[in-house]
Amino acid sequence: MNSGDDKPKSEGEATLLKAEPVKEHKLPTAVLALDAASDGRQLFAACFDGGVYQVDVDTGNFERLLKHDSYASGVWHLPTSQLLISAGYDGVLHWFDLASRKPVRQVRAHRFWSWQMAVSPDERLVASVTGQYLAGGYKYEPGPEQEPSVRVFDVQTGELRRSVSLGPPVLSLAFSPDSRCVAAANMMGDVRVWDLTRGELAAAWATPDFTSWGIIKSHHYCGGIFAMAFTPDGHELFVCGMGPMRDPMAGNGKQTWQRFAWRENPPRKTGEIEDGDRGNGLMETIEFHPSQKCFFMAGRLAQGKWNAALFDSSSGKLLHGLDTKMRVTSAAFSADGARLFLAGAVGQQKKKDGKLPEFGRIKAFHCAA
Amino acid sequence: MADLTTEDFEEREALRRFLTKKFENERKSAAAASQNAAFARVQGLMTCADLFDLEKLPAKDKERYGPGTFGLHTLLARHLVENGAPFVMVANGMTWDCHVFQHEIYQMLVPELDQVIYHLITDLEQRGLLERTLVVMMGEFGRTPWLNASRGRDHYPDAWSLALAGHGIKRGVVVGATDDDGVEVTEKPFNEKNLFATIFTALGIDPHAEYDIPNLATFYRVEERAKPIEEVLA
Numbered sequence: 001m002n003s004g005d006d007k008p009k010s011e012g013e014a015t016l017l018k019a020e021p022v023k024e025h026k027l028p029t030a031v032l033a034l035d036a037a038s039d040g041r042q043l044f045a046a047c048f049d050g051g052v053y054q055v056d057v058d059t060g061n062f063e064r065l066l067k068h069d070s071y072a073s074g075v076w077h078l079p080t081s082q083l084l085i086s087a088g089y090d091g092v093l094h095w096f097d098l099a100s101r102k103p104v105r106q107v108r109a110h111r112f113w114s115w116q117m118a119v120s121p122d123e124r125l126v127a128s129v130t131g132q133y134l135a136g137g138y139k140y141e142p143g144p145e146q147e148p149s150v151r152v153f154d155v156q157t158g159e160l161r162r163s164v165s166l167g168p169p170v171l172s173l174a175f176s177p178d179s180r181c182v183a184a185a186n187m188m189g190d191v192r193v194w195d196l197t198r199g200e201l202a203a204a205w206a207t208p209d210f211t212s213w214g215i216i217k218s219h220h221y222c223g224g225i226f227a228m229a230f231t232p233d234g235h236e237l238f239v240c241g242m243g244p245m246r247d248p249m250a251g252n253g254k255q256t257w258q259r260f261a262w263r264e265n266p267p268r269k270t271g272e273i274e275d276g277d278r279g280n281g282l283m284e285t286i287e288f289h290p291s292q293k294c295f296f297m298a299g300r301l302a303q304g305k306w307n308a309a310l311f312d313s314s315s316g317k318l319l320h321g322l323d324t325k326m327r328v329t330s331a332a333f334s335a336d337g338a339r340l341f342l343a344g345a346v347g348q349q350k351k352k353d354g355k356l357p358e359f360g361r362i363k364a365f366h367c368a369a
Numbered sequence: 370m371a372d373l374t375t376e377d378f379e380e381r382e383a384l385r386r387f388l389t390k391k392f393e394n395e396r397k398s399a400a401a402a403s404q405n406a407a408f409a410r411v412q413g414l415m416t417c418a419d420l421f422d423l424e425k426l427p428a429k430d431k432e433r434y435g436p437g438t439f440g441l442h443t444l445l446a447r448h449l450v451e452n453g454a455p456f457v458m459v460a461n462g463m464t465w466d467c468h469v470f471q472h473e474i475y476q477m478l479v480p481e482l483d484q485v486i487y488h489l490i491t492d493l494e495q496r497g498l499l500e501r502t503l504v505v506m507m508g509e510f511g512r513t514p515w516l517n518a519s520r521g522r523d524h525y526p527d528a529w530s531l532a533l534a535g536h537g538i539k540r541g542v543v544v545g546a547t548d549d550d551g552v553e554v555t556e557k558p559f560n561e562k563n564l565f566a567t568i569f570t571a572l573g574i575d576p577h578a579e580y581d582i583p584n585l586a587t588f589y590r591v592e593e594r595a596k597p598i599e600e601v602l603a
Contacts, residue, residue, distance in 0.1 A: 030516070048516075113476075132476050132477075133473065133474075133476055133477040134477055134480060134481075135435060135436050135437035135440075135477060135481055136436055137436050137437075138436060138437065138438060138441070140437050140438075140477070143436070169473070169476075187473075214463075214464075217463035217464075217466070218463050218464045218466070218474075219438060219464070220437075220464060220474065220477065222470050222473060222474060248469075248470070248474075249463075249466050249467060249468050249469060249470075249521075250468075250469070251468065251469035251470070251519050251521070282469070282519075282520075300518065300519055302519075326518065327518040327519060327520075344518075345516075345518055346518055347515075347516070347517045347518040348515030348516045348517070349515065350515065350552065351550065351552065356515075356550075359515075359516075
């Protein structure tokens with residue numbers, strides 16, 4: 001594994017202590033979402049085969065807990081109630097009781113896919129985003145919403161608490177640290193924050209820097225904001241994806257994050273990744289380290305030095321980057337911040353001896369800040 | 370040129386035709402003859418300019434075919450066939466070349482294709498045109514049954530499918546099969562030669578005609594006397 005930068009680290013800066021993962025595990029199919037138990041010894045992975053798996057970090061042994069009728073796209077571990085909630089491209093949310101090892105309920109959240117889901121930090125609400133990209137105009141502008149794109153449910157009862165609208169497809173969402181607000185963003189770079197306690201839209205803006213229109217050959221839009229995270233103080237919202245491409249099929253937009261002071265009126269961009277720090281490739285996950293000193297972004301490496309990197313939370317400067325040799329779709333820190341878990345996939349291979357080779361990957365790294 | 374009236378254009382064209390014909394006759398110039406033939410073809414197209422005017426396509430039809438360029442171009446193709454065009458190709462291939470974002474883009478492309486093809490076939494049938502029109506829906510290769518690391522599928526020439534409808538084609542027939550994973554052809558493999566032999570045969574054209582061109586190798590309409598796919602021929 002290559003370190004993406006050789007900048008000297010000052011005392012107190014975060015780093016991944018080992019360039020090589022301390023653990024690497026294989027799953028049958030690609031992992032689209034990952035969460036970690038508080039102790040960092042058990043992981044939960046939502047996979048292409050619809051399965052939601054529990055993975056033992058030390059041994060790599062895994063057990064399928066439940067199965068969606070299509071790709072499992074989201075999973076969230078609730079440490080207080082020992083519940084697991086997952087979402088899938090079947091549009092269904094599953095509740096699973098880890099103590100009794102039994103399913104609790106299923107709720108149809110959407111007619112179309114659940115692109116992403118999240119649980120509020122107070123474990124009272126679960127939200128999921130959806131939306132099909134259908135042509136709405138000559139340039140293939142996305143058509144109007146076919147169903148509410150953002151839905152919020154009660155964790156304890158599964159009842160629908162709120163449905164709100166944002167132009168499809170809505171690819172990402174996040175709860176604020178105080179659990180009062182939920183943010184969501186779509187393929188066209190529209191971002192919204194709703195105050196759930198007041199039942200009103202709290203902020204709305206758009207960033208054009210994550211969306212492509214195919215100038216060269218594929219004359220449609222693609223891209224969007226693939227992940228987002230509030231700062232631990234809740235004042236800013238970070239979003240990530242990749243910059244525009246002339247050829248939408250190239251996958252070589254600039255690795256990009258931006259930060260916004262969303263409470264200002266109008267919301268204001270307060271920073272973004274520096275050009276010299278980035279290569280090319282879609283960034284699909286962004287997470288704050290429990291120390292709050294740094295944040296982590298990862299995805300795919302198309303060209304450049306890294307596809308997973310730590311950045312300083314205040315300055316936004318790249319602290320440490322590495323090439324994980326896999327596409328990273330999801331990341332999770334252990335509660336103490338000592339470990340970082342990355343999930344995703346390598347390229348799928350042809351069958352060997354009648355079996356499809358495993359292409360899902362989970363890697364664990366030592367981390368310190 | 371925008372201000373040029375039809376009468377002005379015709380007068381200028383008549384003068385151009387006269388002078389070049391005179392030049393061609395006096396010099397016995399093959400180049401001039403070729404240029405005149407090209408002008409004739411272009412002029413033929415120009416007289417049909419109205420057929421290509423997207424604004425003149427019926428609004429209700431545009432709505433049915435959908436808002437994107439593929440629907441509009443397919444509607445234009447129907448319009449051209451209705452007006453006697455012998456061959457029309459609607460190109461929409463590059464959008465399907467999803468080496469990345471395969472799921473994200475196909476969620477838009479698949480329903481669009483479904484809608485557009487349904488309306489094309491239905492319209493041709495309702496107008497009595499399907500029985501004398503062959504519709505071929507195909508790409509030049511398939512996509513890998515496995516995903517790459519970038520959410521995409523790469524080129525895969527070993528196994529893929531296409532659809533034929535209309536003149537000379539039997540309805541409701543599926544020929545050939547792959548294994549469950551779509552990796553290998555397990556039943557009745559056909560290649561591009563078989564496909565073109567089928568197309569020519571369906572249209573009543575001899576697929577095995579040969580062209581002897583001076584100083585060049587014999588040109589075969591379909592090489593190796595490949596057989597058409599009899600199962601799909603009406």
